[in-house]
Amino acid sequence: MTTATVDLYKPVKATLTKVIDESPSIKTFVLEPEVEFSFKTGQFIQLSLEGIGEAPFTPSSSPLVKDRIEVTIMKAGFVTEKIHNLKEGAVLGIRGPYGRGYPLEKLYGKEVLVLGGGCGFAPIRSLLYNLEAEKDKIKKLTFCYGSKTPKDCIYKGYIDHLRSVDKFEVYRSVDQADDEWNETEGVVTCLLDEISINVEESAAVVVGPPIMMKFGVQKLLDIGYPEHKIFLSMEKNMSCAVGKCGHCMMGKYFVCKDGPVFSYDEIKDQPDIWK
Ligand SMILES: Cc1cc2nc3c(=O)[nH]c(=O)nc-3n(C[C@H](O)[C@H](O)[C@H](O)COP(=O)(O)OP(=O)(O)OC[C@H]3O[C@@H](n4cnc5c(N)ncnc54)[C@H](O)[C@@H]3O)c2cc1C
Ligand code: FES
Structure with missing residues (x-):
């Protein structure tokens, strides 16, 4: 595995090596990226499936492990259902990591x-x-x-x-x-x-x-x-994940860039924080 720098805008290929059933609607996907992938705990990634789409997820694995990344996904709609149907050996894309994690x-x-x-x-x-x-x-x-x-x-x-x-x-x-x-x-x-x-x-x-x-x-x-x-x-609908499209706005904040982790005093006066 190389340690090439990850381009924030370009997905890195990652191979699905294991699928773990966690509950009737939740599975954990163990992925091996083709280059080392670092993130801070609480930051999120955009996970993509070619020809299907992409969605944001927060890694559930240790940020101290660089050669493997785990995401735990609840079946919620189109993209997550397609991911739930994947078998070991499938290739996905990961871009990121994005945002501000836990302080x-x-x-x-x-x-x-x-x-x-x-x-x-x-x-x-x-x-x-x-x-x-x-x-x-x-x-x-x-x-x-x-x-x-x-x-x-x-x-x-x-x-x-x-x-x-x-x-x-x-x-x-x-x-x-x-x-x-x-x-x-x-x-x-x-x-x-x-x-x-x-x-x-x-x-x-x-x-x-x-x-x-x-x-x-x-x-x-x-x-x-x-x-x-x-x-x-905080979880808001996202698209670009880099503070450009405005999909994730919560009052004055871009959740993708300023969050997703916020202290309550930062966001309590913003609109629709619980939606
Ligand atoms: C920063 C961040 C981290 C996340 N981490 C995880 C995670 O670790 N595990 C996990 O299972 N899910 C996580 N999510 C939620 C996940 O991104 C959505 O469930 C996913 O995008 C739904 O995509 P879909 O195409 O399957 O559903 P769609 O068909 O797009 O929609 C199904 C339903 O989910 C809603 N929805 C879509 N996108 C989001 C979203 N981003 N947040 C909340 N509701 C949404 C839609 O409004 C709709 O009601 C996270 C979201 C964000 C923003
Ligand atoms: S997702 Fe595009 S600005 Fe946040």
């Missing part, structure tokens, strides 16, 4: 709270890989994850691993439990009543569907988190 320096020295819902675990997994590798830099990590049903919980093996990591605590909830579920039943925000965290020493990251982020942020504000210590990864 790691604002998490160092803190009790980090991560609140995630559904496919929002994908970008969170990349952050957790990064923080696990640097766990001497944080006080502790509390991860609260919610999904609709036990079948929709993704990365089950990785959850077991996280529970064995020193300084890491994991709490899970499902909206609707089954007979085998022995964790919390209820919306993900109810997990915030179970955890023990020193809010003054903490910063929070929230990633998930808009409605979950809206209520998650509200609850964090209620328990005392200041607006500038809540970080959100």
Whole structure:
């Protein structure tokens, strides 16, 4: 593998080497780019399929791994359905990385709270890989994850691993439990009543569907988190990914260029932030 510089506008070819079923609607795609591909946790890529189209995704793999990139994709429409039908050996295009990722320096020295819902675990997994590798830099990590049903919980093996990591605590909830579920039943925000965290020493990251982020942020504000210590990864429809076309505008911001990660105080007054 060469280490040629990646051209931000031109896709790099990447071979699909493995497909992992995570839930009935979510799969992880392991890709091997033809050149080393670097990104910072929370940045996104544009993944393309020749003759079909492209869509933005945040890598779910570790930013410390350069020869392989994993994307975890929920089937949502035309492009994602075509990607879900791919078999090992298929060739895709990757361009990027784009945007501003998680502000790691604002998490160092803190009790980090991560609140995630559904496919929002994908970008969170990349952050957790990064923080696990640097766990001497944080006080502790509390991860609260919610999904609709036990079948929709993704990365089950990785959850077991996280529970064995020193300084890491994991709490899970499902909206609707089954007979085998022995964790919390209820919306993900109810997990915030179970955890023990020193809010003054903490910063929070929230990633998930808009409605979950809206209520998650509200609850964090209620328990005392200041607006500038809540970080959100925003998803808006995108096209160019480089701040030219305006598809991703959220008030004064280009989500592709200024985000996708924002602190709540930066975006709270912009229109339609939860749509
Ligand atoms: C920065 C960023 C990172 C993302 N990371 C991931 C990820 O890691 N995993 C993942 O599964 N998805 C992720 N998404 C969402 C993903 O890009 C969309 O699901 C995808 O573009 C839908 O394409 P489609 O052609 O399959 O659906 P379409 O046929 O285009 O649309 C299906 C539905 O999805 C909506 N939609 C389309 N594009 C987006 C979008 N960008 N954001 C939100 N809704 C959209 C449409 O309005 C429509 O309701 C991310 C989006 C952004 C902006
Ligand atoms: S996607 Fe074109 S400006 Fe952001």
